[in-house]
Amino acid sequence: MQTFNYVKATNIDKALTGLGSGKFIAGGTTLVDLMKLDVERPSTLVDINVLALDKIEKLPDGGLRIGALVRNSDLAWNADVQKSYAVLSQALLSGASPQLRNMATTGGNLMQRTRCAYFREPSAGTPGGYGCNKRTPGTGCAAMDGFNRTHAILGTSDHCIATHPSDMCVAMAALEAVIHVEGPKGKRTIAFADFHKLPGDTPQVENALEPGELITYVDLPKPVEGARSVYLKLRDRASYEFALASAAVVSKVEGGHIRYVRVALGGVGTKPWRSHEAEAALNGKPVHAATFRAAAEAALAAAKPRSDNAFKVELAKRCLTRTLKLATA
Amino acid sequence: MAMDTLPHAAGIIGAVVPRIDGPLKTTGTARYAVDHNFPGLAHAVAVQSTVGSGSIRTLDTAAAEKMPGVLLVLHHGNMKGAYRLFPHQDDATISEARPPFEDEKIYYWGQFVALVVAETLEQANAAASAVRVEYDVQTPDVRTDLSAGFTGTRQSSWKRGDPDQALTTAPVVVDETYSTPVETHNPMEMHGTVAVWEGDHLTLYESSQGVVNHRIVMAEVLGVPRENVRVISRFIGSGFGGKLFPWPQSTLAAVAARNLKRPVKLSVDRRMMFSNVGHRPHTQQRIRLGATPDGKLTAIRHDFFTETSMLDDFVEHCGEQTPFLYSCPNLEVTTGMVRRNVGAPAPMRGPGAVPGLFALESAMDELAIKLKMDPLELRLKNDAERDEGTNRPFSSRHLKECYLTGAEKIGWKQRTPEPGSMRRDGKYIGWGLAGASWAAARIPCTATVELCPNGRICVRCATQDIGTGTYTIFAQVMHAKTGVPLDRIDVFLGDTSLPDGPTSGGSMVTSAVLPAATSAANEAVTRLLNIATLTAGSPFAGAKADTLTVSHARIHAKDQPASSGIAFEEVIRMANLSDITAAGKTIPSWEDPKARDYSMHSFGAHFAEVEWEPEIARIRVSRIFSIFDCGRIINKGAGANQILGAAVMGVGMALFEDTVHDPRTGQPINGSFADYLVTTCADLPALDVTFLDYPDLLVNEYGARGIGEIGMAGVAPAITSAVYHATGIRVRDLPIRIEDLLQSKILEA
Structure with missing residues (x-):
């Protein structure tokens, strides 16, 4: 792990302005793990845990708004989610462990990175290390001809076959969720299908977030009656x-x-x-x-x-x- | 015999006795190796090779040495003269014979190539990642086919009759090859060392299964007298064999501490557990069985390869149980040791027996199917009444009763042999069974017992409790002899300053410590009673000592109740003694004329049930019945715990565990707890343990044999047999994978 600066943001504006070239940290269940492996080396961590994004609210149109900081456990056991979006509750509870679910957040889970063992190897993408186009574009993909039992079979490219590991996201894809973000250029929404990117020839680009953007909410559309x-x-x-x-x-x-x-x-x-x-x-x-x-x-x-x-x-x-x-x- | 001299034996020997060290562990009070901190403690972090074979071309520590807090960087260029080579000798064992940083050569991925020591762990970590190493790389040999490139000679053992001829003429033959993968020891507590020098005396806080052995090795390697080295392992977060013998981290910590003249702490992290500190080696075993049409074995050939590292001659003795498990006139076992670019293997729970019985018992199941015979009946028909390998009688063997008891418990009579023929709650179920065995012996041990004037008893022995209940066994013996309650008995283990005790391995500790503890307790009480008769003011002054006894912690006349006497400590105080101490020792079974002509082994059987859902290719183990003949069980709580834990590990062996080496680098590529799968609580079947509890009085006066290793033997073949019964798929290469099961023709009706 490398030395980093730590800043605690007290509101969204301060989080956005304080980020610089750093990273937001919420539950930290992926980020800290990858920092220990030297895969992530942020200069600054902006802690967003105290932002008021931890509520689950019903929307006037019958949908549900989930704050980016809602913990996986709280989301999974929420009565509305269990009743109207059972697939999401089941997906969350099938993932990780209770301890991890108590820390992991909704926004963080959208940002979860692959479990590809080559990607996670500290020296991957460096001279003498495994090739990893996600870590360092142009260095190749060691998984292609390595141990790839857990790797993807859909949406792969010649540059990357890393599996997206999230359970929550699979449920949200089926629910056609909408992701709200806020950044230096203001607020916008991203359809779930457009949020995660196929690797193509840029596997280092994993999602549609612009630099400095923060996930604030995920909206679930009104449940389909009788579904x-x-x-x-x-x-x-x-x-x-x-x-x-x-x-x-x-x-x-x-x-x-x-x-x-x-x-x-x-x-x-x-x-x-x-x-x-x-x-x-x-x-x-x-x-x-x-x-x-x-x-x-x-x-x-x-x-x-x-x-x-x-x-x-x-x-x-x-x-x-x-x-x-x-x-x- | 022993039981007769122990007035309180009935209530405590063989009872369920909670561990006396339990509260220390559950409250976090027990201090493990790296929990020890000292003023001036420096932190070390090892740098690992990122290639699996080759040599170091350049090793650049300049950047690391300039980083904040860095005190020392050790590597092959600055270690000359730090070590002596450990000689092969009779009284101690080392895990990896090559001293760390011996030269520039790389033999396996992850090999330690440098050690960074800094003021804080964070500084050492950061600097370790700044050490730049360039290698001349060779392609490592981590091929999983162990017959590939084998040029050595096969060692033959246990040959009797003419197995080749018998196989040629046998009416029914099974000839199959079975393999078990590299399994990695993953005790909860990882290896770690805190090295503290005071002048030329070294204290090592270790997580060791054998402090006495550890001391001998470290004294040799560091070139200091044995008596200058003290090794302390008061509590151990288990070892499973991986902590039997010292690993390089201990030597490195000691040398770094000597160079810096400061205490040094060095931990092996979970990733390193997969490369640097042992594993159960990969095995590949061809079994040939010949039988008559009515199921009598006529020949057994067990020809196996086991993998070892480039420099260490480690053999996984897969054929150890083969010569005596069944009655068979023609038999041979051959061994081939195969070198690969991996770290040194190490014994892992049930070494040899666990992979060996996977192969042998799987083949027996296949033979039963070929014979159209019940696999239980085949076992019973070929049961050995005498050890045909050594041609000695068994000291005590009740394997048939294990089988019959297990069959009764699971309801074996209801089993229909056809694969996919049994269903319950919408799932297919399969039943399988397999036998288990493990050697017993009484190994040397010494112990002292101290009767204290404050009414407490202290017991001391330099064995250790690796989580098995050894602390409690000593306390049970003291209570059995004196009636002093457990909370007034202090047991001191895991420290070489105590009387020499055995390494915690091979299921030998309980049978070794019982005689030493008992003889020390007997002698201490004898002295106490003598003193009671000689001390002025004692109510027993002038009495004959042999008319007295101790029970309920009191000295009294044998023909009077305990209440008539006095508390034992009063005599010690009256006599103005600091304590009454006596030593005891255990004579090894090989020096015992009564025991040495017998074949001493424990036996057992597992009956496994699996549930199969073909729609989603899901297999789950639903029940395991384990029936064991391990002599008298001294603590039925800790004893059952051993078999349960072993069954859980066996489930992991059958279904999950497999250390995968990347063929290009030789790296254990799934070296993390997320990627290397072990059994979780959610995977646990209902577990049911039965002990037959027949004392084996040739092993020791209590009739207790060991139980740590045997429980894991036979689990995997019972499960693969059950899987065959449920799915029609025979898995000969562990672990069982979804990939295998997707081929099943047992589909939804």
């Missing part, structure tokens, strides 16, 4: 492991047919993976095992596995098939 939602996470062990494959489904069934559906996958994509292909295969179709399997085939049609992660293609299909069954039962 049900489910999150299912598959992994080697029962707890405290990132997803090998996960699925978030929000769906509404009328007369035995699917009338509304949103599908997102986790553990398999370089970003929280909204699957329009699966949705197209489901819309208007009868609730039936064959429909689900067809949607799963569609969702994974573009999958590009590497040497160690080919099993994720079938695992993700089974995961989505089961999630659809649960959400439409």
Whole structure:
């Protein structure tokens, strides 16, 4: 870990002006971890924990506004979230451990960085270290021909195959959340689908935030009447492991047919993976095992596995098939 | 015999006795190695190689040395003469024979190449990352196929009859190869050393499973007399074998402290646990079994490779149980040691037996299937009544009863053999079983018992309690002998200034300390009673000592109740003695004419149940019944805890643990607690432990054998057998992976 300056911001304006080339810190569950590994070397940490962004409020249009500092535990156990956005509560509770969830925040989870072991290696992207285009563009990708069992099969590029690790984000992708940010140039909103970036040839760019912008809220749209939602996470062990494959489904069934559906996958994509292909295969179709399997085939049609992660293609299909069954039962 | 001389034995030997050190641990009062701080303490951080093979071309410490707080940077260029080589000798063992920073050569990824010492840990950390090392890099050999490039000679052992001929003519043959991956010791407390010199005397605060051994090694390596070295490990956050013998961090801390003339603390962090301080080596084992159509074994061949480091000759003795577990006329075990660019392996819970029995017991399950025979029946049919390896009788063997008890508990009669044929609550279930064994012996030990004038008893022994309950065992013996309550018994362990005691390894401590503690207690009480008869003013003055006894902490006439006598400490005070102290020792079983002609082993069986959900390729272990024949269990609480913990580790071995080395660098690439999976609480099956509790009086007068190692043996093959039963997938290469299970043809009906 490198020496850094620490500043505590008492309001949003002070946070924005005090940032400079530093980083905001909230729960610190990713950032401090990466600082210990010398992956993150911020000159300054601006502590935003006391900002008044820790409320969950109902919006006049029936939606829900989640402050960026709402802890994962508080969000997961919130009565409105459990009732109307069950997929989000389930996703949060499937992630990390109770201790981590008590610290991790909503905004921080949007910024969670990949668990790629090569990315996390202190010397990656430096001469003599593993190639990592995320750490130092142009140095290559050691995961490509390394141990890549947990890596992504969707949204990959020749430059990066790092998996997006968040569970919360998969649920938010299916819920079509909207992210509010505030920065030197003022306030704006970002649609969830536009927030995380595909790696392409710039894997170092992970999201749509401009320099100096702070996430302030996440809005969930009004719940779809009559819809049900489910999150299912598959992994080697029962707890405290990132997803090998996960699925978030929000769906509404009328007369035995699917009338509304949103599908997102986790553990398999370089970003929280909204699957329009699966949705197209489901819309208007009868609730039936064959429909689900067809949607799963569609969702994974573009999958590009590497040497160690080919099993994720079938695992993700089974995961989505089961999630659809649960959400439409 | 022992039990007869212990008036309070009935209430405490074999009872569930809470650990006397428990409150110290649960309140954070117990101080572990790196909890020790001293004025002037400096902090050291090791720099690790980022290549797996090659040599250091340049090592630039200029920037690091200029950083704030930096006191010293050690490396191969400035360490000449710091160490002596540790000789191979009989009375001590070192983990990694090459002294740290011996030369510029790199043998494995993560090898320590420099040590930065600074005023604070943060300064040392920052400076360690500023040490610039350039290497001449060679491609490390971390190939997982252990037969690849093997040019050594295979060592043959235990050969009897003609196994090759018997396999040629056997009506039914199983010939399969099984592998177990590199498993990394991950005790909660990592390795760490605080080195403190006072003149030419060194004290090391260590997390060691063997303080006596540690002292001998460090004295040799540092070139100082043994009596100048003191090693203290009062509390240990477990070791699982990884802390049996010293590692380089201890030597480095001692040398840095000597150079600086200041105390130095050096911790091994969790990442380093995966590269620098041992692992269970990768094994690859070919098993060939020959049998008659009715299931009688005619031949066993067990030919295995085990991986070791480039410089250390470590062998994982996978064939140790093979010669005596079953009755079989033709048998051979052969061993091939294979070098790879990895750190030195180390014994890990049940070394040899755990991977070895995974292979042998898996093959037995496969043989049963081939024979269309119940795997339980196959075990019973081939049970050995005599150790056919050494041709000696067993001191005590009740393996058949373990199997029969387990079968009763799980309801084995209801098992239908076809894979995927059993269901419950919408899930497929599978049942499997496997046997376990581990050697028993009585190893040397000394101890002293001190009866104090304040009514307390102090016991001293330089063994240590690695979390197994050794502190409590000593206290139990003292209470059994005298009736002094546990809260008036002080047990001192884990310090080389105490009488020599055994290393905590091999499940030998309990059987070693019981005789020493008992003989010391007996002798102390004998002296006390003599003094009671000789001391003026004592109510027993002039009495014959052999008419007296001690119970309920009181001296009294044998034919009178304890209430008639006086508190034992009153006699010590009357006699104006500071204390009454006696020493005891344990004669090793190999010097005991009654014991040495017997084969002494513990036995056990695990019955595992798994649940299989094919829709999501999910396997979970739902129940494990563990039935063990380990002699008399001295503390049924701590004893059950040993088997439970071992079963949990066995679940991890079966389903999760696998240290993966990057083929290009040789780095353990999943070296963190997020990426290297161990069993979590959520993965725990319902665990049920039964002890048969037959005393083995040839091992010691209590009939107690050890229990630390054996519990892990047999868990993995019981689980893979259950997985086969549920899914139809035979996993021969651990761990069981979702990748394997996705191939299952047992799908949703």
